[in-house]
Amino acid sequence: MWQLYQFPLCPFSRKVRLLLGEKGVAYDLIRESPWQMRDEFLDLNPAGTTPVMVDEDTNATLIDSQAICEYFEETVERFPLISGTAAGRAEIRRLVAFFDQSFYGDIVAPLLHERMKKRLVERAPPDARILREAMKRANTHMDYMDYLLDHRSWMAGGTMSLADIAAAAHVSVADYLGGIDWSSHEPVKRWYAGFKSRPSFRPLLSERMEVIAPPAHYEKPDF
C-alpha cells in the first residue's frame, strides 16, 4: 500500500490525491508538517517538501508532485490525465506548471503563510495588506481561467486533464483560506462546482486544518 505524507492544506498533495482518486489507486495518509523540518522527513526528502509517497512493501519513494503524477500516469492506464498529441500534452504540462508556480506563488503561498504558518509557528496575526494583494492577484488569475474556459470545455482542451486537477487543487486551498471572490467569475465557478461534486474531491473538502476554519460556502457544490 502507498503512504502519502501530506497535510490537509498542501495544494501539491491535493493534486496528487485527486489524480490517485480518479485513477483508483489506494493510499494511506500520513500527516506531515514540512515547516517542522523533522529529521526523519528530511532523510526521506532532502528538499523537505510534501507530498512524498512511500510504497510500504518495496520502500520505493516518490518525491515532487509532478514526478509522482507522471509516475502514476505511466503505470496506471485508467483515466489518462496527460493524454492526446505531443502538443496537447505540452499544453497540459504548461498549465500544470502555471498553476503550480504562478498561481501557487502569487496566491496560495502568501495565503498559507499569513493565515496558517504565522498562526502555527509565530503565533502572529496575518498581514492584511499581503492578504489583500493575494486576493487581487487571485482575481487576475481567475480572469485568465475564465478566458480559457470560454474557449475550451476544460482548462487544457476538450477533455479533463491534470491541468484541471492542478487548478482545482490550488483554487480549493485558496478558497479554504478565504482568498477567492466568486462574484464575477461564472465560467470558473461552473467548472469548479462540477469538480466539487466528483467523488475524488469529496474527501478533501471534508478535511480541516485545526487552526483555521474555511468560509461557510467552502464545501458546498452550490455556492
Added chain:
Amino acid sequence: MWQLYQFPLCPFSRKVRLLLGEKGVAYDLIRESPWQMRDEFLDLNPAGTTPVMVDEDTNATLIDSQAICEYFEETVERFPLISGTAAGRAEIRRLVAFFDQSFYGDIVAPLLHERMKKRLVERAPPDARILREAMKRANTHMDYMDYLLDHRSWMAGGTMSLADIAAAAHVSVADYLGGIDWSSHEPVKRWYAGFKSRPSFRPLLSERMEVIAPPAHYEKPDF
C-alpha cells in the same frame, strides 16, 4: 525551424538548449528579457517567463522548460534523457524539479537578481549579504550533489539524464555570476568538467551577458 526566446543567463533556457543540442534539434535564438514585460511576449506567454519555443512553420508554441523537454523527449528518439523504469524516470524528474526549484530559488534567482537585474533595471549595486548567503547555500547544495555522485555515475543513476542537464544549466549560471566555490567539491567538479567539454555545452559557455563578465575560470574545462 524552431525559435527559442531566451537570454544568455536564463538557466531554464540553458536546460532546453542542452537537451536540444544532445538530441540534434536545430533552432534559432531570439533574445528576450522577461523583466521588460513586452506586450508581444506576454501575448505569447501569459506567465511572462523564458524559455518559450515557437515553430515558425506551424506556429506551435511551447512554454515552460519542463513541458518543452518532455515534448522533445516524446517526439525525438535520439539520446533519451528521461529513460529507464517508471521509478527511474520518477527519480530523474525529482532531481530536475529539485534543481529547477530549490537550486534555482536558493542560489541562482538571488544571484541573478543582485548581479544582473539590479544593474540592468535599478542601476543599483548588489547586496553583499544576499550574495554571501546564496554562496553559502550553493555550498550545501554542492555537498548533496557530491553525495549523489559518490553513489552514482550520473546525478540520477547509471546514465546521463535530464537531471544532469538541469543541474549543469543551473550550476553554469551560478558559476558565471561568481557564486560557486570549487575548492572542496571534487565529485561535482569532475562531473562538471566532463559536461563543459560536451559539444552541446560549448556554445552556451562562449556567450556573454553584456553587463557582467564571468570569472576567468568560467569557460575553461580545466578549472
